[in-house]
Amino acid sequence: MMKQRLQDQFQELVFVLKKDKYLGLCYTQKQLNSNFIEKQYIFFYQQFQFLFFDAITWIIPPAMPIFFAICQSMALVRLGYSHIIAVDPSQTVVASEIKLMCFDKTGTLTKNNMDVIGFCDFNIGELITKLPNQIKEEKQKALLYAFGTCHGVYLVEGEHLGDELDVKMVEFSGFKIRKSSTCKLEAFNDNLLLKVIKQWEFESQFQRMGCLVQDQNGKNYAFVKGSPELVITGNMLIDIQQISNQKLLKDILQNTFVFARCKPEQKTEIIYMHQTLFKQKIGMIGDGANDCSAIKQADLGVSFCEADASFSAPFSYQKKSINCLPIILAEGRCVLTNMIECYRLLCYCQCFQICSIYYITL
Numbered sequence: 001m002m003k004q005r006l007q008d009q010f011q012e013l014v015f016v017l018k019k020d021k022y023l024g025l026c027y028t029q030k031q032l033n034s035n036f037i038e039k040q041y042i043f044f045y046q047q048f049q050f051l052f053f054d055a056i057t058w059i060i061p062p063a064m065p066i067f068f069a070i071c072q073s074m075a076l077v078r079l080g081y082s083h084i085i086a087v088d089p090s091q092t093v094v095a096s097e098i099k100l101m102c103f104d105k106t107g108t109l110t111k112n113n114m115d116v117i118g119f120c121d122f123n124i125g126e127l128i129t130k131l132p133n134q135i136k137e138e139k140q141k142a143l144l145y146a147f148g149t150c151h152g153v154y155l156v157e158g159e160h161l162g163d164e165l166d167v168k169m170v171e172f173s174g175f176k177i178r179k180s181s182t183c184k185l186e187a188f189n190d191n192l193l194l195k196v197i198k199q200w201e202f203e204s205q206f207q208r209m210g211c212l213v214q215d216q217n218g219k220n221y222a223f224v225k226g227s228p229e230l231v232i233t234g235n236m237l238i239d240i241q242q243i244s245n246q247k248l249l250k251d252i253l254q255n256t257f258v259f260a261r262c263k264p265e266q267k268t269e270i271i272y273m274h275q276t277l278f279k280q281k282i283g284m285i286g287d288g289a290n291d292c293s294a295i296k297q298a299d300l301g302v303s304f305c306e307a308d309a310s311f312s313a314p315f316s317y318q319k320k321s322i323n324c325l326p327i328i329l330a331e332g333r334c335v336l337t338n339m340i341e342c343y344r345l346l347c348y349c350q351c352f353q354i355c356s357i358y359y360i361t362l
Helices: 002-033 039-057 064-081 091-097 138-149 164-173 236-244 247-255 264-277 289-297 324-361
Strands: 084-086 100-103 154-156 159-161 176-178 185-188 193-203 208-215 220-226 282-286 300-304 315-317
Touching: 064 084, 064 091, 064 324, 084 324, 091 300, 091 324, 100 264, 138 164, 138 185, 138 193, 138 208, 138 220, 154 176, 159 164, 193 220, 247 264, 264 282, 264 289, 282 289, 289 300, 300 324, 315 324
Parallel strands: 100 282, 282 300, 300 315
Antiparallel strands: 084 315, 154 159, 176 185, 185 193, 193 208, 208 220
């Protein structure tokens, strides 16, 4: 990290200053032990020796941590003017060394406004855009039944609440939903009533959800939706381990700019691989709760205040926009510059102090 590198350089600087002052102290002691100094000057050399001891104790000024804290605190104040909330002042220094930035797509780079214009049945090459009342095939009707029942949409005060795509899917199906005391949910239209007997909520770990449905004639349906992609092979785990040990994985990471269909833990793994394989400082910005682990894994995490991920991110933006990133990175460079200037001030003061004592003793 940049902070660790600055600490190492500061320790090297302190070592050099200590070495110079010890040399000056040894020179003064040598002059005191020599027979070439007149007795009236011995007192002055003893005073100079005390000055060297005093200079050694002030190699690291006690106020230096306060200077660094002021640099970071002023950066937090300036970020506050831009509606950016920071909870960890030390992260402003890390922002100056970010080499790669990762973005969550939905809700961060793109808006959540979606619409359903059609669907594909078993014939994947054909897009069906007919209205629900114009569909006559039984298999296509069954897909409409799935659209109206297999979802996470709830009716609250006459308004559909849930995932934007699920809401649009229910509206496209032509079904209306309502609460029921005898089942989980009811979906109905002018000709049909469907009762959701059992529902398995969507889980990001498996990327699927399902439900059991019964129509008004007692016919039962089982609907499952999702996208559980896997590597199709008999020895999947062995093949994946073999591929990950090859240089090909590093080339793929280096030349891939969009990672699609990522689970929350996969986002974390991508950031971790970039950190370990390329030794880079990674930033992550996201808006949802499934970004929490990735934001915590990244060296610099940014989220929006409305999201659950804001509790795990060192920086939170009060607006849903990525315009905050240039401001955070610029403030990180500014803090780094101010801290370097503090180092220079320390070095100049100590060098002037040593030179002045040398000049007096000579």
